[in-house]
Amino acid sequence: MHEDQRHEGEISPLLGRQKQKIRTSTHSLSFYQTRSPSHVVGLLSICTFCLAGASAFLNVPVTRLIEDNLCRRYLGNSHRQGSPIDERLCKTDQIQSKLAYLNGSLALVEALVSLVAAFPFGVLADILGRKPIILLSSVGSLLSLAWVLAVIALPQIISVQFILAGPLFTVVGGGSTVLVANLYSILSDVVPDTDRASAFFYMAFASLVGASVGPAISSRLMESFSPWVPALFGFFAVPIGVSVLAFVPETFAPSKLDPTREEEHAGSGEAQPNAFKSHLTQSLRLLKVSFMMLHSPSLVLVLATFLTCMPESLATSQLFTQYVSKRFDWPLSKAGYLLTIRGIVQMGVLLVALPLLSKLLLQWQHPAGKDLTLARVSATFAASGSLYIAASQIGLVISGITLHTFGAGLAPLCRSLATSYLAPQDTSKLNTLIGIIETTGSLFAGPALAWLFSMGMKLKGAWLGLPYFALAALFVLCLLVLFGVSAPQRDGAEDGYDGEGGLQQRHPRSTEGDLDQEAGIQQT
Incomplete structure (x- = not known):
């Protein structure tokens, strides 16, 4: 990806773009050689x-x-x-x-x-x-x-x-x-x-x-x-x-x-002191435009599911080994082997199970509908697996971490589903927004899970699994959110509809998109 910077008020720097394409092609040729x-x-x-x-x-x-x-x-x-x-x-x-x-x-x-x-x-x-x-x-x-x-x-x-x-x-x-x-x-x-x-x-x-x-x-x-x-x-x-x-x-x-900026500084001997400020300004505009894309209620709901990413990541890695070690009096080294089981199951889910299920479902559903169906199934597995992890028998806990891992496709499926509401040129902005949401989730995930684990130890008994009861509740909420989502009938913004019967705000693909003009960049 690169950023094509434009001067304020410049309408169509066609010559600059032509030069840029030539330069980029020359660079790519030398690279591949x-x-x-x-x-x-x-x-x-x-x-x-x-x-x-x-x-x-x-x-x-x-x-x-x-x-x-x-x-x-x-x-x-x-x-x-x-x-x-x-x-x-x-x-x-x-x-x-x-x-x-x-x-x-x-x-x-x-x-x-x-x-x-x-x-x-x-x-x-x-x-x-x-x-x-x-x-x-x-x-x-x-x-x-x-x-x-x-x-x-x-x-x-x-x-x-x-x-x-x-x-x-x-x-x-x-x-x-x-x-x-x-x-x-x-x-x-x-x-x-x-x-x-x-x-x-x-x-x-x-x-x-x-x-x-x-x-x-x-x-x-x-x-x-x-x-x-x-x-x-x-x-x-x-x-x-x-x-x-x-x-x-x-x-x-x-x-x-952008060659126009290179020529502007050519021979001047300057170190381009404003380059960082210019890029930062354009990136902040990109951030603002990322939030402006949220014209579809279903897209907002899909993006909300990414708040589960960091709580799940922490609860099934660092906290999980501590929880097993404390609850069953295992050494941490022994509890660490369970993370390998999780990794193997995750590989099977992402590399075998999901691709096969996707291919099968495409016979009856369009791609976005298929993603939504599999996301709901994944959230169901994640919620039920979390409940099993909270159990007081180690066999159920191992079954729980395995069952929970069957929901490993939730995040990539929701990412794929989210892209179906937008035109291709908005994918970069969407990923920026998803990153912000995931980071927001990480702000509360660590302290909240620590407090729940501490409270579980105070309450004792079955309550020791309190962090995983909370994680199960979070995924149940995620599942309810997904049932409120309506998938677009066909992928891509060129469809003209947002999947909910309303006309989608389109971004022309043959010319510069309105969002790209406001952000001051063109994604390639």
Whole structure:
């Protein structure tokens, strides 16, 4: 994707666009001569696998290290410093409550920093290029992780609560949000439109594989050695993954910027001090226009379902291992194996079950109607699975996490459904809006789940599953919302109708769209 900047009041810079197309074509030709798209997709998939694996590696051991730190402080002088500590001594309500609140607060701080830092660095990526921003983002992420591990390693010098300062380091580069976004931007720059969906599939598959094998290997290393071993493995997996990009050429060259602006500064020797301000202004207009697209009540309802993404993500990863460990007196390393089961089931759902069901349903329903049907089924699985996870028998909990994972297609299905209400040129704006909604959900997800877990421990008994009762209620609400949605009869805004009997506000496809003119950009 690139941004075609226009001067105020300029009606049709046809000559500039002609030059831009020539320049872009020349750039693309030289690129394909050096690296084929399939070669780049392979390298990006390896990078994604390493990053997803690093996150999976770190999840359980870091939770265990924080728990151990809190446990030693709680036991005080009753336990000799530096000696091994029985994990079972750390399962008291006080320690587990503090652990839940620390993890929940960490998610909140990460979300706040992401809201502040991700947007400006996203703009800079369209000025400086993708790779410099990815490198900067990885540095910020490593600094954040290094701070967390240093605080845990020095309990006599600094309180464990200071891990909450770790996400502040992601102001350097915008953190993982910007890093992943730019990996997909590189893919969009390189791969032709006809092959883009398949390329995204390979990236998603690599991420799923990393997220599936990571917890099993991490848990095994924790059992054989100590939590520090997989934690350090996860730390070094980040630079290893990013180093793969050394073999990928920069895809967003200066030639892809608007040539009228290049000529404006040619020979002046200026560093274009207003470039960032110009991009930021246009991006803010894009944000404003994203909200203006919400002319369909059904589209608003579909977008509301994305508020479930972060609560579900936290409840089925970090909190899940803590919950199983506390409720059934399991070591965290053993509970971590259940995340691998979830990852394997998720791969089966997304790679096999959903594609087959989609193909089958298309015989009776149009694409948007098919997406809506499968989204409702997915929400049903997610709600019922959450109820089983709240059970007091481990067999039911394992069945619950499996059943819940059958609903893994909810978010991609709702994303696909949402695009059917709009013209293709509005897809980028829609994805921007979805990202904002997901981040909004992350602001309350961590603290709310921590409070529910703490309250469940106070109430005891069946109430220990209170976070998952709440998660089930959230998905029931999501299901009711989806039953209030009317799918458009045919995909795309060219249909002229919003699927609810009303005339849709159309955006001309043969000329510049009204929204694009207001935002000051053209998505390609």
